[in-house]
Amino acid sequence: MSEQTVSTAAVQADPLKQTATGVRPISWKYPITYAVLAALAVLFVLTIPAGARTHFRLSSGGDFFEIPLVELPSRPAGWILAVILVALAGLAIWQASRRIRTRLWLPLLFGVLFVLAFLVWAGADRGAVIPLVTMLTGALALSVPLIFGAMCGLVGERSGVINIAIEAQLLAGAFLAAVAASVFTSAYMGLVFAPIAGALVGALLVFFSVKYQVNQIIVGVVLNVLIIGLTGYLFSTALTQNPELWNARQQLPRLPIPGLSQIPIIGPVLFNQTILVYLMYLIVGLLNIFLFRSRWGLRTRAVGEHPKAADTVGIKVNRMRVYNVILGGAIAGLGGAFFTIGQGLAFGKEMSAGAGFIALAAMILGRWHPIGALLAALLFGFSTSLGNTLATIGTPVPSEALLMLPYVITIFAVAGFVGRVRPPAANGTPYVK
Amino acid sequence: MSASGSQQGMTPAPKPEHQSPWAEAEGRLSRALRELGQTSWVVTVLAVVVALVVGAVLILAANRDVQASLSYFFAQPTAFLETAFQVLREAYSALFRGAVFDWQAPSAARSIRPLTETMVYSVPLILAGLGIAIGFRSGMLNIGGQGQIILGATSAGFLGYALSLPVGLHVLLALAGGILGGAIWGGIAGVLKARTGANEVIVTIMLNNIAIYLLAYLLQQQWYKQTGSNQPLSSSVDESAQLFSLLGSGFRLHAGFLIAILATLGVWWLLERSTLGFEFRAIGENPEAARTAGINVPKATALVLVIAGGLAGLGGAAHVLGTEYRLAGGVAGTLGFDAITVALLGRSKPLGTFLAGLLLGGLRAGGVLMQAQTGTPIDIVLVLQAVIVLMIAAPPLVRAIFFLPHADGRPRIRRRSARRKTEAAAGTSSSRQPELQTASTSGASSAEPPSAESSSSESPNSTTQEPGK
Amino acid sequence: MKLELRGVTKRFGSFTANDRISLTVAPGEIHALLGENGAGKSTLMNTIYGLYSPDEGEILLDDREVSFNGPGDAVAAGIGMVHQHFMLIPVFTVTESVALGYEPTRAAGIMDMAVARAKVLEISARFGFDVDPDARIEDLPVGAQQRVEIIKALSRDARVLILDEPTAVLTPQETDELITIMGQLRDSGTSIVFITHKLREVRAVADRITVIRRGAVVGETSPQSTETELAGLMVGREVNLTTAKEPADPGEVSFEVRGLTVLSSADKVVVDDVDLSMRRGEILVIAGVDGNGQSELAQTILGLRTPVAGSILLDDQDLAPLSVKQRLAAGLGFVPEDRSTDGVIGAFTITENYVLDMYDRPPYAGGPGNVALRLPVMREAAQTQAERFDVRMGTVDDPISTLSGGNQQKVVLAREMSRDLRLFVASQPTRGLDVGSIEFVHRTIIEERDKGTPCLIVSTELDEALNLADRIAVMYRGKVVGIVPASTSRDVLGLMMAGVPADEAQAQAATHHTVLAEADEQAEAEENQ
Numbered sequence A: 001m002s003e004q005t006v007s008t009a010a011v012q013a014d015p016l017k018q019t020a021t022g023v024r025p026i027s028w029k030y031p032i033t034y035a036v037l038a039a040l041a042v043l044f045v046l047t048i049p050a051g052a053r054t055h056f057r058l059s060s061g062g063d064f065f066e067i068p069l070v071e072l073p074s075r076p077a078g079w080i081l082a083v084i085l086v087a088l089a090g091l092a093i094w095q096a097s098r099r100i101r102t103r104l105w106l107p108l109l110f111g112v113l114f115v116l117a118f119l120v121w122a123g124a125d126r127g128a129v130i131p132l133v134t135m136l137t138g139a140l141a142l143s144v145p146l147i148f149g150a151m152c153g154l155v156g157e158r159s160g161v162i163n164i165a166i167e168a169q170l171l172a173g174a175f176l177a178a179v180a181a182s183v184f185t186s187a188y189m190g191l192v193f194a195p196i197a198g199a200l201v202g203a204l205l206v207f208f209s210v211k212y213q214v215n216q217i218i219v220g221v222v223l224n225v226l227i228i229g230l231t232g233y234l235f236s237t238a239l240t241q242n243p244e245l246w247n248a249r250q251q252l253p254r255l256p257i258p259g260l261s262q263i264p265i266i267g268p269v270l271f272n273q274t275i276l277v278y279l280m281y282l283i284v285g286l287l288n289i290f291l292f293r294s295r296w297g298l299r300t301r302a303v304g305e306h307p308k309a310a311d312t313v314g315i316k317v318n319r320m321r322v323y324n325v326i327l328g329g330a331i332a333g334l335g336g337a338f339f340t341i342g343q344g345l346a347f348g349k350e351m352s353a354g355a356g357f358i359a360l361a362a363m364i365l366g367r368w369h370p371i372g373a374l375l376a377a378l379l380f381g382f383s384t385s386l387g388n389t390l391a392t393i394g395t396p397v398p399s400e401a402l403l404m405l406p407y408v409i410t411i412f413a414v415a416g417f418v419g420r421v422r423p424p425a426a427n428g429t430p431y432v433k
Numbered sequence B: 001m002s003a004s005g006s007q008q009g010m011t012p013a014p015k016p017e018h019q020s021p022w023a024e025a026e027g028r029l030s031r032a033l034r035e036l037g038q039t040s041w042v043v044t045v046l047a048v049v050v051a052l053v054v055g056a057v058l059i060l061a062a063n064r065d066v067q068a069s070l071s072y073f074f075a076q077p078t079a080f081l082e083t084a085f086q087v088l089r090e091a092y093s094a095l096f097r098g099a100v101f102d103w104q105a106p107s108a109a110r111s112i113r114p115l116t117e118t119m120v121y122s123v124p125l126i127l128a129g130l131g132i133a134i135g136f137r138s139g140m141l142n143i144g145g146q147g148q149i150i151l152g153a154t155s156a157g158f159l160g161y162a163l164s165l166p167v168g169l170h171v172l173l174a175l176a177g178g179i180l181g182g183a184i185w186g187g188i189a190g191v192l193k194a195r196t197g198a199n200e201v202i203v204t205i206m207l208n209n210i211a212i213y214l215l216a217y218l219l220q221q222q223w224y225k226q227t228g229s230n231q232p233l234s235s236s237v238d239e240s241a242q243l244f245s246l247l248g249s250g251f252r253l254h255a256g257f258l259i260a261i262l263a264t265l266g267v268w269w270l271l272e273r274s275t276l277g278f279e280f281r282a283i284g285e286n287p288e289a290a291r292t293a294g295i296n297v298p299k300a301t302a303l304v305l306v307i308a309g310g311l312a313g314l315g316g317a318a319h320v321l322g323t324e325y326r327l328a329g330g331v332a333g334t335l336g337f338d339a340i341t342v343a344l345l346g347r348s349k350p351l352g353t354f355l356a357g358l359l360l361g362g363l364r365a366g367g368v369l370m371q372a373q374t375g376t377p378i379d380i381v382l383v384l385q386a387v388i389v390l391m392i393a394a395p396p397l398v399r400a401i402f403f404l405p406h407a408d409g410r411p412r413i414r415r416r417s418a419r420r421k422t423e424a425a426a427g428t429s430s431s432r433q434p435e436l437q438t439a440s441t442s443g444a445s446s447a448e449p450p451s452a453e454s455s456s457s458e459s460p461n462s463t464t465q466e467p468g469k
Numbered sequence C: 001m002k003l004e005l006r007g008v009t010k011r012f013g014s015f016t017a018n019d020r021i022s023l024t025v026a027p028g029e030i031h032a033l034l035g036e037n038g039a040g041k042s043t044l045m046n047t048i049y050g051l052y053s054p055d056e057g058e059i060l061l062d063d064r065e066v067s068f069n070g071p072g073d074a075v076a077a078g079i080g081m082v083h084q085h086f087m088l089i090p091v092f093t094v095t096e097s098v099a100l101g102y103e104p105t106r107a108a109g110i111m112d113m114a115v116a117r118a119k120v121l122e123i124s125a126r127f128g129f130d131v132d133p134d135a136r137i138e139d140l141p142v143g144a145q146q147r148v149e150i151i152k153a154l155s156r157d158a159r160v161l162i163l164d165e166p167t168a169v170l171t172p173q174e175t176d177e178l179i180t181i182m183g184q185l186r187d188s189g190t191s192i193v194f195i196t197h198k199l200r201e202v203r204a205v206a207d208r209i210t211v212i213r214r215g216a217v218v219g220e221t222s223p224q225s226t227e228t229e230l231a232g233l234m235v236g237r238e239v240n241l242t243t244a245k246e247p248a249d250p251g252e253v254s255f256e257v258r259g260l261t262v263l264s265s266a267d268k269v270v271v272d273d274v275d276l277s278m279r280r281g282e283i284l285v286i287a288g289v290d291g292n293g294q295s296e297l298a299q300t301i302l303g304l305r306t307p308v309a310g311s312i313l314l315d316d317q318d319l320a321p322l323s324v325k326q327r328l329a330a331g332l333g334f335v336p337e338d339r340s341t342d343g344v345i346g347a348f349t350i351t352e353n354y355v356l357d358m359y360d361r362p363p364y365a366g367g368p369g370n371v372a373l374r375l376p377v378m379r380e381a382a383q384t385q386a387e388r389f390d391v392r393m394g395t396v397d398d399p400i401s402t403l404s405g406g407n408q409q410k411v412v413l414a415r416e417m418s419r420d421l422r423l424f425v426a427s428q429p430t431r432g433l434d435v436g437s438i439e440f441v442h443r444t445i446i447e448e449r450d451k452g453t454p455c456l457i458v459s460t461e462l463d464e465a466l467n468l469a470d471r472i473a474v475m476y477r478g479k480v481v482g483i484v485p486a487s488t489s490r491d492v493l494g495l496m497m498a499g500v501p502a503d504e505a506q507a508q509a510a511t512h513h514t515v516l517a518e519a520d521e522q523a524e525a526e527e528n529q
Helices: A002-011 A029-047 A074-097 A105-123 A132-158 A166-183 A187-211 A216-241 A266-271 A275-293 A295-305 A307-312 A317-339 A355-365 A370-393 A399-414 B021-025 B028-038 B040-062 B064-071 B077-099 B108-137 B145-162 B167-196 B200-218 B256-273 B275-285 B287-292 B297-324 B335-345 B350-374 B379-393 B395-401 B412-423 C041-048 C071-076 C094-099 C113-127 C142-155 C172-187 C199-205 C227-235 C294-302 C324-329 C339-343 C350-354 C375-388 C405-416 C435-450 C462-468 C490-497 C502-511 C515-528
Strands: A053-057 A070-073 A129-131 C003-012 C015-025 C030-034 C056-061 C064-066 C079-082 C160-164 C191-196 C208-213 C216-221 C253-263 C269-279 C283-287 C309-314 C332-335 C423-427 C455-458 C471-476 C479-485
Touching: A029 A074, A029 A105, A053 A074, A053 A105, A053 A132, A070 A074, A074 A105, A105 A129, A105 A370, A129 A132, A129 A370, A132 A166, A132 A187, A132 A266, A132 A275, A132 A295, A132 A317, A132 A355, A132 A370, A166 A187, A166 A216, A166 A317, A166 A355, A187 A216, A187 A317, A216 B040, A216 B335, A216 B379, A275 A295, A275 A317, A275 A370, A295 A307, A295 A317, A307 A317, A317 A355, A355 A370, A355 A399, A355 B200, A370 A399, A399 B200, B040 B064, B040 B077, B040 B379, B040 B395, B064 B077, B077 B108, B077 B350, B108 B145, B108 B256, B108 B275, B108 B297, B108 B335, B108 B350, B145 B167, B145 B200, B145 B297, B145 B335, B167 B200, B167 B297, B256 B275, B256 B297, B256 B350, B275 B287, B275 B297, B287 B297, B287 C339, B297 B335, B335 B350, B335 B379, B350 B379, B379 B395, C003 C041, C015 C030, C015 C041, C015 C056, C015 C191, C015 C216, C030 C041, C030 C199, C030 C227, C041 C160, C041 C191, C071 C079, C079 C142, C094 C113, C094 C142, C113 C142, C113 C172, C142 C160, C142 C172, C172 C191, C172 C199, C172 C490, C191 C199, C199 C227, C199 C515, C208 C227, C216 C227, C227 C435, C253 C294, C269 C294, C269 C309, C269 C479, C283 C294, C283 C435, C283 C462, C294 C324, C294 C332, C294 C423, C294 C455, C324 C332, C332 C405, C339 C405, C350 C375, C350 C405, C375 C405, C405 C435, C423 C435, C435 C455, C435 C462, C462 C490, C471 C490, C479 C490, C479 C502, C490 C502
Parallel strands: A053 A129, C030 C191, C030 C208, C079 C160, C160 C191, C283 C455, C283 C471, C332 C423, C423 C455
Antiparallel strands: A053 A070, C003 C015, C003 C056, C056 C064, C208 C216, C253 C269, C253 C309, C471 C479
């Protein structure tokens, strides 16, 4: 009898978990968003003057194939894009009504086409050329520190330590990279020292938040102030007094990958980059594998979700957090290096300019997932690059609106519009036995 | 969440007459020392000392004379020490003369001017700091002081030069506009948190950046800035909208300081003596219990951030109407983040915040003179400020640095567990009142074992609870 | 494996949680550790498991002294523990949960999930568990989660298995299965330490019993001891296991719940078409295994949750449009389930907690629109009520977290019962309390009933239900399975708690006795002798 009941008991589903089919309302948020955007695309077309043309430049300076300017008749091109967008929106509505989960390609395709439609409209008859490749290169360049920063935040937060100090880590990385590169007159030495700077800030973060259990957000905020002050102070003293020694410009050389870098449009954007960018690809890829499939990843996630449970199986919770935050700091330090040696610039005061906060936003929008964070950071980088481009060609849309976009999107995200964002359960909670 | 093993409810009451064995073993002197380490103001003073030491190291490191004397340190160690002492004395005396009392000034009025400058700098810090402090007391980490100050300044400044009104009315209306601007900005975060549970830390950080771009946009619009030039700078606030000067010409001290005093008293009454403040403190300490007791938590949450934003907005307004008179992109400087420091330093108490605002204002005012006279960049003030807060947030570290015994003679790590249950709320949203007074607030429950008997006060299937519950 | 403790002492500050505890668990023995809430059982087990290090004394395994630097060492030495609050990570799969800390890996630290999965399947097969290795923990019922915990311990070759209050979350029938599993483990040579405060289980399962009280061992005894003897040892005085009460004298119907349906935040049905009707002056206990919608029902009555269907009527007034505050003002007294999260605010003073749901109305508030607090009035009222409810405290200005759980609960009761009540709702009012406090709470509730207030009590403890109730409603998966008189047998209630309708449960219970019910009958026979 007992065996029999064991099996019946196991069949029971948790009473709280039974799905009440038909009760759950259909989520109309996404379809409505698509519909609104598609309608906007139609509106774009309607406001394009007849016979207008839009010019795109698809090549950058050093291309293997010189692709001539692409000239599109604005209205027909706009109509084609708008019709596809309307069709996609219709598909999304149909899928929602049948409760079919939409796949990732839909928002991606929709986003790309919508941006194209926007550009066709924005560039119509302005006599300006839209430098597509330059814009994409700029987008990637703006994204690189964000991606490094988001990975840093992710590594820490997955183990339960909130990192508001990404900004400080980027700034410290930028600073030490510039100084080391300048002192050793080698950009690669900057690459060696940048992670150390980030890791040191990470070490301060865990020193106060893990050892002394000071509120992690507070420590993060204060570390930002500290590093801004410290780098600003050193910049105003040593770096300004003797820039040849301390703050001479050094740049990491571009290392085009043979073959891949020849691909039109994508090639020069993605594969004619410095080692720092390739490192970024590597880190995102490795994190994506290791976080979910390795011992380190399993333990990291355990410590971030339920530290006491991890402790009971012999995992040293606080040690794990210390390692992870310091590792994250090193990653962010590399990201900071991009500001200086990655772009061949000397260090400037507060040159990270809030990138750490956008990185934080990207991590949240990416739901603490490496790929999600990567996409979010790219989106943010792109919107900023688009803003810069529009500012130069002059469109009715103020560039500030696009610069604000990442922050606005993030607010929508945390307000639950982009689905439930669920942080690691023990995020921000100090662990004391 | 269930990670917090603290089950204080189940443990037998500690008997107060029992002294800890460690405490009994201590002599009278060490007990006196221990009590010293416990008083918060001592920690504050020591934290300032640590910060000044860190600052000293930075000043010395950047000073060329010191560097030069260091190069022949082994030949002439006294030369190095003398130079170092000289440099520090100059720097810190400039800091003091700039902040409190300038004995080198030509006239009596000039020599007390630094103190009034400190007050001027402290006005927005106190006002915004009070806003942040209310948030802390209500369990909300409002990082959005910056954005709220900007919005306050943006609206107050605009009303100040765009309208033409009689003297008293104009300034009142501009101030009200500032309060409203900040309140709206704080209210966005508050309403979102109340309605959707959106984490206020993230939302306020994002709103800070949005505010910066908003102001940048407005300063390019002619209807807004009303100058006729292309500079991203607004026209000046009308005299009728300026906060009147308290000490006449030669001094910048304005009526904003009186507003700061009134606001301090008002916030004290609100938090300690009003039913609304009772609600704020209740949701700050334990929102679940507050909800069960019938408190409308979403409404109170939204209201906290509206009031906090309003205070920060008032701070921004006072800054523009009393000191700056015109708007530029960087009008708020780092005031928003400094305000967080002020609230932390003041331990989220109104009077403490007021004094901390004066302290930070003093650092600012003194930093200006220090930069002018000794060439020490004012950025060092940021470092001092950060070090002070870090030290105050970790009293055991301060005690360790100064070899003071633990607050109660026990390993203090145990004492925190009693509070962890409530902190353990949810993920990022578990933003609780900042843990600054761990020694004093959890001291009462300190004798309890962290998990002497983990009986079933938690729901047994707590492993399946959603974060956020 | 043989486990021996010699003079183990553990202090937290001035409080001695374990005072020179010595005990020996023989190989292949089920050793029960009996003690009330707060006696120090879990502290002792956490010490054995390496979570705490003892201040004095030694732990011996097979006569060799060991010292653990953390749970990892204890596990390596062959000690496994199933915690009362499961140490499982909700978002992990069963395989990940079992592997955590002992992950089989391939190159570069990449996990070998196939090996981990095979291990889960192998152990499940050995003990006849039906556990899906790929299921997510948060999707599993509590009983299955417990089996995952046992698999976790066994996968590390535990030869001493500590079970901390393992039956708290189980129906009597599920408890039976657990007892079977424990028997299997014992027969395979595993020593089991079984921690509980339930006398009945101890007698049914244990080979030997050690009783601890206030952190010290007060006796070792055999399962042949009677319940009264065990209870006496455990509490240190003679205990009345049942609270004396007059038969109910129910008046007219005053509280009704009709067709109430409530969804969880994840849109799952947690209260499913519930009908209840209560008369003045009766106690209705909602029984059931934790997590079957009882808490949500209570919360909905208070107004913390909004039902999607149905109505709640108090003296023919629909409560639906009223806020929590208005319901409390309308004469609803509410004692929440989790005192420390919902009932009190630990950092607030006793006074502030006493007025927690009355602070904004006279006499505690004054001024225009009741904006200002009247501190002296609040303090005086708290003082008077605390004395009436015999709250042991320093002053009313102390933070309530300085009080013991029982005294905190007294403050909650004092607060709720200081108003004129038309309905009293209490969720798990005695959870985690010592016997003395339990008696006090029960007496207070019965007094309230005798004043004519309908009392709705949610309890997962069958003992409490049987002791307190005039009628018992059993909930399972959000539905009321049946409402039965308080004289119903444990077996029938147990089956109802697993979802079997009342009449069917009667029939089944007549043929299948659970081990616990048999022990119960035996106990009754002994008492009668």
